[in-house]
Amino acid sequence: MPFASYQDASLRQVELRDTVLAPRIRTALETTIPSALEKCRVTGRLAAFDLTWKEGMPNCPHIFWDSDVAKVLEGVAYSLALQPNAALEAEYDRLVERIASAQQEDGYLNTHFTVVEPEKRWTNLCTNHELYCAGHLMEAAVAGYEMLGKRRFLEVMCRYADYIAQVFGRGEGQKRGYPGHEEIELALVRLFQATGERRYLDLARYFVDERGQSPNYFTEVEHQNPFGSMDYFQADRPVRELQEAKGHAVRAVYLYSGMADVARLTQDESLLQACQRLFQNLTTRRMYVTGGIGSSFHGEVLTRDYDLTNGSLMYAESCAAMGLVFFAHRMLKATGEGQYADILELALFNGVLSGISLSGDRFFYTNYLEVDDNTQVYNAGAKERQPWFECSCCPTNFCRFLPRALQYVWSLGANEVRLNLPLANTLRNEWGEFQVEGGYPYQEEVRITAKTSRPVTLSLRIPGWCRHPQLLLDGTPVALPPVQGYVSLEERIWTGKETLLLHLPMPVETLHANLKVTSNAGRIALKRGPIVFACETIDNPLGVANLILPSPQNFSLTTAPGLPQGTPAIAGTAIAEAAPDPQALYFSQPLQRTPVPFTAIPYALWQNRGPANMAVWMRTRD
Numbered sequence: 063m064p065f066a067s068y069q070d071a072s073l074r075q076v077e078l079r080d081t082v083l084a085p086r087i088r089t090a091l092e093t094t095i096p097s098a099l100e101k102c103r104v105t106g107r108l109a110a111f112d113l114t115w116k117e118g119m120p121n122c123p124h125i126f127w128d129s130d131v132a133k134v135l136e137g138v139a140y141s142l143a144l145q146p147n148a149a150l151e152a153e154y155d156r157l158v159e160r161i162a163s164a165q166q167e168d169g170y171l172n173t174h175f176t177v178v179e180p181e182k183r184w185t186n187l188c189t190n191h192e193l194y195c196a197g198h199l200m201e202a203a204v205a206g207y208e209m210l211g212k213r214r215f216l217e218v219m220c221r222y223a224d225y226i227a228q229v230f231g232r233g234e235g236q237k238r239g240y241p242g243h244e245e246i247e248l249a250l251v252r253l254f255q256a257t258g259e260r261r262y263l264d265l266a267r268y269f270v271d272e273r274g275q276s277p278n279y280f281t282e283v284e285h286q287n288p289f290g291s292m293d294y295f296q297a298d299r300p301v302r303e304l305q306e307a308k309g310h311a312v313r314a315v316y317l318y319s320g321m322a323d324v325a326r327l328t329q330d331e332s333l334l335q336a337c338q339r340l341f342q343n344l345t346t347r348r349m350y351v352t353g354g355i356g357s358s359f360h361g362e363v364l365t366r367d368y369d370l371t372n373g374s375l376m377y378a379e380s381c382a383a384m385g386l387v388f389f390a391h392r393m394l395k396a397t398g399e400g401q402y403a404d405i406l407e408l409a410l411f412n413g414v415l416s417g418i419s420l421s422g423d424r425f426f427y428t429n430y431l432e433v434d435d436n437t438q439v440y441n442a443g444a445k446e447r448q449p450w451f452e453c454s455c456c457p458t459n460f461c462r463f464l465p466r467a468l469q470y471v472w473s474l475g476a477n478e479v480r481l482n483l484p485l486a487n488t489l490r491n492e493w494g495e496f497q498v499e500g501g502y503p504y505q506e507e508v509r510i511t512a513k514t515s516r517p518v519t520l521s522l523r524i525p526g527w528c529r530h531p532q533l534l535l536d537g538t539p540v541a542l543p544p545v546q547g548y549v550s551l552e553e554r555i556w557t558g559k560e561t562l563l564l565h566l567p568m569p570v571e572t573l574h575a576n577l578k579v580t581s582n583a584g585r586i587a588l589k590r591g592p593i594v595f596a597c598e599t600i601d602n603p604l605g606v607a608n609l610i611l612p613s614p615q616n617f618s619l620t621t622a623p624g625l626p627q628g629t630p631a632i633a634g635t636a637i638a639e640a641a642p643d644p645q646a647l648y649f650s651q652p653l654q655r656t657p658v659p660f661t662a663i664p665y666a667l668w669q670n671r672g673p674a675n676m677a678v679w680m681r682t683r684d
Contacts, residue, residue, distance in 0.1 A: 066398035070469040080485035089422035090464035110173040132198035137461030143209035169225030188242040188286035197246030247320025307344035311356030315385030322392035353409030354378030368578035372432035380417030380456040400547030415666035431678040513558030532565040570617040585679040601661035610637040624671040636660035
């Protein structure tokens with residue numbers, strides 16, 4: 063199949079004005095990144111790079127602490143590009159020097175295995191996160207170079223990458239290993255794109271191709287098998303033979319993202335086909351309606367088809383949703399197919415944004431689809447986002463993810479500008495200026511104008527969820543493809559006087575789950591456009607578990623107190639059930655049923671008004 067060749071618009075080229083993503087990015091710059099940087103300071107993560115820790119001292123450098131600092135530092139680079147700050151830039155430069163000072167003479171750079179267990183360097187790739195930490199440091203260095211033009215950190219990490227290339231490979235005396243937690247594959251591709259040095263892409267391809275080969279490096283060389291099966295690490299077989307998305311969810315989508323990058327840049331059709339197969343299995347059999355992934359809290363894993371429980375035992379980690387966005391984004395760039403933008407959008411507006419509070423400084427690690435009075439037994443943080451976690455991968459990941467989300471709005475091809483997410487924004491590049499107005503993703507109407515200095519094809523995504531889209535060019539209907547994806551307007555010089563009106567009707571839809579998803583038998587979920595809704599006890603004081611939502615019914619739009627202005631809520635009629643004796647454990651008398659109004663809010667915004675019970679999937683009756 064032919065490969066597409068789309069690139070991202072630069073973050074500096076996009077000015078976002080929508081009421082959903084833009085405020086989240088602004089809050090990330092003003093609150094999330096500074097607060098995470100402070101957490102890294104007070105927990106000893108920054109001081110770890112001084113290499114002064116000794117046995118018996120507090121704040122022993124953990125095996126993945128370097129990655130936490132790296133993700134925050136990557137976020138700082140984006141923050142400085144979008145919102146210059148002299149004091150923060152000076153702190154950034156000091157931190158880069160602090161990291162550089164920890165690099166060893168041979169190029170190695172890892173705080174834990176330099177001061178805590180130096181004798182164990184590269185002895186347990188399976189679980190020790192060395193290559194994972196290296197990858198995040200590389201991504202942070204690339205961000206500093208691309209966003210700020212700073213080469214110091216980039217040179218440090220190129221030296222580390224060159225050392226890693228000496229250690230790993232198929233040559234004589236090299237280790238034929240690969241990371242237990244994937245991430246360096248993505249980082250090496252970014253390092254290649256920043257420097258033009260082909261050896262970094264070749265190393266990324268090696269880590270992809272060597273994974274799961276026989277003899278298995280983890281079991282036969284390192285004698286590691288902590289989870290009983292190598293499919294936990296996506297290492298039970300070569301990646302081109304993988305048929306199902308399995309194992310640790312974050313590891314999985316990071317690997318698939320790296321595979322997609324390598325496939326696109328090396329024109330590797332068999333590798334792309336493996337990515338397509340895995341994406342299909344993941345999103346049609348193993349993904350929550352919110353775009354969350356990972357159905358078991360035990361091991362944080364993808365389990366089997368249709369195993370999608372809603373409460374205490376599920377997983378849906380914030381990092382996993384972000385990883386799914388990474389994967390979908392790369393598949394969109396490789397193929398240009400709208401199905402990948404549909405999943406990117408779903409995961410972004412639901413599975414990702416649910417993981418961080420509107421205030422930007424509290425987080426969910428696990429994103430449940432149902433929380434009741436019993437959920438607290440399993441997870442004390444289920445009803446209320448937490449300011450930090452001992453394993454702080456999610457808070458620090460938001461630092462780099464949110465500012466970079468600007469890159470998902472547009473894609474650039476040869477003489478083509480593609481609007482992936484029709485959020486209110488302006489794109490300014492060397493071709494011209496492209497304006498988008500409207501209230502998407504909450505409102506149906508999108509207005510697009512463009513003024514270019516050269517002939518340009520303007521392409522607009524028609525979301526797969528939209529049943530009856532309409533597009534008008536200066537009042538004249540434009541024919542849309544029978545299969546939703548992208549519609550391309552004939553190449554022209556746009557004068558700025560043409561007006562495109564895109565109408566994306568958003569009726570409230572009631573979704574049913576496959577009957578094999580037994581947790582959702584007899585239940586419906588409410589979705590409007592790309593947004594999944596949930597019922598929260600703050601709006602439904604009689605409870606949510608005892609509500610029945612008759613379907614079909616005439617839903618209406620309303621507002622809910624305490625949410626950002628313009629946030630739609632769904633209103634309708636429910637039936638509230640009550641026991642004749644609230645204290646009785648079991649009883650034979652009929653339940654009391656009373657018609658009551660109900661309100662559902664965007665799932666991503668639940669638990670922003672205080673602790674509450676919540677459910678996405680609600681009981682129903684015809």
